[in-house]
Amino acid sequence: MIEVGFISNPDEERRLRDPVHQSGLSQAIFSGLRDHFQRYPPPASLLAWQRDNQRQPSGNEYRIQSGDTLSAIAVRHGVPVNQLKQANDLNGDVIRVGQVLQIPRS
Structure with a gap:
């Protein structure tokens, strides 16, 4: 689970509903995970x-x-x-x- 904002904050709730913002968040999360596991791959993986x-x-x-x-x-x-x-x-x-x-x- 990744917390990317608070729906109790009206500005963040508005951004979280925006498909462009959602796409940017998902790309940033994927990129970070990919970079981490490429740099530190689990042994024998x-x-x-x-x-x-x-x-x-x-x-x-x-x-x-x-x-x-x-x-x-x-x-x-x-x-x-x-x-x-x-x-x-x-x-x-x-x-x-x-x-x-x-x-x-x-």
């Missing part, structure tokens, strides 16, 4: 298989496995955690199993 078979590994990549942490990956590859975050555009410490990280050259 069709999307993960497609991702893995469409590009060649650069040799400077690491696929997150269960139990991994950013700090352990950084130590394993001899790079500072902040460089690892910067190379992968990470704002926090959250990583997902199956995610592929670019390992910067130390």
Whole structure:
């Protein structure tokens, strides 16, 4: 369930009845979901298989496995955690199993 407005608000209720607004909302929701699952496909899913078979590994990549942490990956590859975050555009410490990280050259 996705909340996109409040029918108790007259302006939002009017927009929610508008087919053009409804179409824009549905396109934005679909686009966001598609982008998320293309970037973070569930392990062993069709999307993960497609991702893995469409590009060649650069040799400077690491696929997150269960139990991994950013700090352990950084130590394993001899790079500072902040460089690892910067190379992968990470704002926090959250990583997902199956995610592929670019390992910067130390």
